[in-house]
Amino acid sequence: MKTYTQEELVGRGKLELKQIIQQEGYDITYNNATTQPELVTEILDRQEKRAAVAPPPRPDEQEPPAAGPRGRRDRQPAEEPPPGQGQQAAAKKIRIACGASSGNYPVIGLTVGAARAELHQVLNIGSEHMPRVRGSQVDNDYVLKEGDDLEFVRNAGDKA
Amino acid sequence: MTWTSAPVDTEAGVVQDTVVLVGVDNNDTKNLIDRYAGGQDNIIVICGGNDLTDGNVQVCIRQDGKEVTQSLSTVHDEIAHPKDRSPHKMSCEELAIASTPQLFFANETVAILMCWVFWHVAEHPSYLFSPTFAELFFDMEIGKVNAYPRLPQPSTPSIPGATP
Numbered sequence: 001m002k003t004y005t006q007e008e009l010v011g012r013g014k015l016e017l018k019q020i021i022q023q024e025g026y027d028i029t030y031n032n033a034t035t036q037p038e039l040v041t042e043i044l045d046r047q048e049k050r051a052a053v054a055p056p057p058r059p060d061e062q063e064p065p066a067a068g069p070r071g072r073r074d075r076q077p078a079e080e081p082p083p084g085q086g087q088q089a090a091a092k093k094i095r096i097a098c099g100a101s102s103g104n105y106p107v108i109g110l111t112v113g114a115a116r117a118e119l120h121q122v123l124n125i126g127s128e129h130m131p132r133v134r135g136s137q138v139d140n141d142y143v144l145k146e147g148d149d150l151e152f153v154r155n156a157g158d159k160a
Numbered sequence: 161m162t163w164t165s166a167p168v169d170t171e172a173g174v175v176q177d178t179v180v181l182v183g184v185d186n187n188d189t190k191n192l193i194d195r196y197a198g199g200q201d202n203i204i205v206i207c208g209g210n211d212l213t214d215g216n217v218q219v220c221i222r223q224d225g226k227e228v229t230q231s232l233s234t235v236h237d238e239i240a241h242p243k244d245r246s247p248h249k250m251s252c253e254e255l256a257i258a259s260t261p262q263l264f265f266a267n268e269t270v271a272i273l274m275c276w277v278f279w280h281v282a283e284h285p286s287y288l289f290s291p292t293f294a295e296l297f298f299d300m301e302i303g304k305v306n307a308y309p310r311l312p313q314p315s316t317p318s319i320p321g322a323t324p
Contacts, residue, residue, distance in 0.1 A: 013301040013302060014301055015301055015302050097306055097308075099214060099216070099297040099299060099306065100214060100297045100298050100299035100302060100304040100305060100306045101299065101302060101304070101306075102304075102306055128238070130237050133319055134319060135309070135310075135311065135313050136313050136319050138319060142319070151308065153235060153236065153237075154216070154297060155236065155238050156187070156190070156207070156209050156216050156218065156232075156236050156238065156239060157185075157208070157209035157210035157211050157214065157215030157216050157270065158185050158186055158187060158209050158211070158244070159185045159209070159210065159211060159212075159260050159262060
């Protein structure tokens with residue numbers, strides 16, 4: 001478990017903050033309307049509560065300090081999974097995209113609905129986003145196969 | 161074939177062989193333009209829109225009465241079945257309530273991406289027959305732009321149970 005400073009959190013985007021919430025297992029409810037400052041406040045609050053009940057980590061367990069004045073140098077594309085285990089592993093992954101977010105994920109054999117549930121926070125997939133496999137609309141029961149690519153079509157921008 | 165750019169004449173409609181740049185921010189109007197474009201033999205619609213920090217640009221090309229890329233509403237169900245209303249159908253009070261904060265940088269990004277597409281349309285004749293992309297999504301939060309092809313799907317889908 002990692003503890004973030006307010007400065008580190010303020011320098012991160014909403015998607016990264018949501019990923020932190022997932023990684024750390026914080027019980028924080030949010031939706032697309034939740035603002036970045038609200039997420040920062042909630043994470044800091046959960047960290048304080050966790051620190052109050054947990055013993056401090058041993059020195060050899062502590063994470064190295066984040067690089068850069070705002071902790072941004074260590075940013076990774078939030079939606080990309082960790083580096084693959086070689087070409088064989090990459091071949092067993094399917095590209096999943098939603099709007100500007102995308103990545104390759106090991107979801108062969110899963111239904112579209114299961115992939116949606118698994119990745120809805122990482123790729124910011126809404127329940128209204130229609131799934132398409134290789135350009136054709138499919139339903140949530142479709143089972144993903146090798147060679148497929150899955151897109152959840154994000155709504156067109158309308159300043160709503 | 162010569163393409164021209166002309167303002168929309170609501171009485172006469174949009175003339176043939178026109179590039180239409182759409183920035184209307186409501187699905188009802190996009191639906192209207194999409195249906196009109198679907199009846200034209202040769203037309204290009206470049207439609208951009210954004211929310212606070214993300215957005216998209218979609219290009220629909222029709223050549224000789226056939227789709228080169230999918231229509232706005234084929235890809236976007238919210239345009240096919242709009243739940244909003246065109247501003248000209250709304251009262252001043254409704255317009256004021258519907259107004260949301262806007263970010264200059266997001267508006268500029270969607271305008272520039274529309275220019276990317278227009279540049280392809282104007283400078284690369286092959287793009288009109290074989291576009292490398294027909295929709296762009298951007299997200300300032302994660303610093304990315306994704307491109308999608310949006311080619312017309314065969315009438316018999318290759319995926320069992322899929323809708324073209």
